[in-house]
Amino acid sequence: SQKIEQNSEALNIQEGKTATLTCNYTNYSPAYLQWYRQDPGRGPVFLLLIRENEKEKRKERLKVTFDTTLKQSLFHITASQPADSATYLCALASPNSGYALNFGKGTSLLVTP
Amino acid sequence: KAGVTQTPRYLIKTRGQQVTLSCSPISGHRSVSWYQQTPGQGLQFLFEYFSETQRNKGNFPGRFSGRQFSNSRSEMNVSTLELGDSALYLCASSLAGTGEIYGYTFGSGTRLTVV
Numbered sequence: 001s002q003k004i005e006q007n008s009e010a011l012n013i014q015e016g017k018t019a020t021l022t023c024n025y026t027n028y029s030p031a032y033l034q035w036y037r038q039d040p041g042r043g044p045v046f047l048l049l050i051r052e053n054e055k056e057k058r059k060e061r062l063k064v065t066f067d068t069t070l071k072q073s074l075f076h077i078t079a080s081q082p083a084d085s086a087t088y089l090c091a092l093a094s095p096n097s098g099y100a101l102n103f104g105k106g107t108s109l110l111v112t113p
Numbered sequence: 114k115a116g117v118t119q120t121p122r123y124l125i126k127t128r129g130q131q132v133t134l135s136c137s138p139i140s141g142h143r144s145v146s147w148y149q150q151t152p153g154q155g156l157q158f159l160f161e162y163f164s165e166t167q168r169n170k171g172n173f174p175g176r177f178s179g180r181q182f183s184n185s186r187s188e189m190n191v192s193t194l195e196l197g198d199s200a201l202y203l204c205a206s207s208l209a210g211t212g213e214i215y216g217y218t219f220g221s222g223t224r225l226t227v228v
Contacts, residue, residue, distance in 0.1 A: 032214050043203050043219030089156065098169040099144060099209050101217065103156035
């Protein structure tokens with residue numbers, strides 16, 4: 001069955017460092033992958049989208065890579081700040097799933113001053 | 114511009130009752146999706162509508178239904194509520210039409226508690 005795995009353990013890093021979050025998937029051939037941020041009690045907020053034919057995407061301090069051979073996406077936040085503390089979700093979609101997103105369970109990031 | 118608006122924010126219902134949740138998408142967004150979020154299962158896709166047509170449905174029982182109106186506003190209904198239906202229900206809208214894919218804008222959700 002299709003599976004999307006994100007590190008369930010919280011990631012604690014110091015302010016100013018680069019945070020790297022991982023999203024691995026199996027039994028899946030996604031056409032594109034998205035990353036979202038979710039704060040407690042709020043809906044997810046869209047951050048970045050990367051397509052299967054793209055290796056890397058950047059937006060300000062954020063960078064996403066997509067390796068369809070390794071079946072893995074890495075999400076980087078450079079110069080992290082305490083305000084970056086949140087849960088980060090990856091979501092995949094394939095042509096077979098239409099416009100439905102299949103979400104990982106998210107990784108909690110805590111950035112300490 | 115206004116974001117995705119979901120009403121109500123909180124709801125408490127009794128087992129066996131039914132509930133209707135409402136979602137107003139961002140103006141111009143014709144695709145509306147619904148998701149259920151629970152601590153154990155995470156975010157799970159319920160269904161997606163585009164121009165009043167359901168294009169995709171997740172693996173949920175028939176008690177979960179939805180519809181979309183001509184102004185793109187959407188409602189979802191859950192009948193014969195069960196304790197396990199307690200969750201945060203999220204609505205998301207997108208420019209997604211036919212072909213191109215975009216990010217989704219989520220509402221703040223409706224927190225449903227079934228007692």
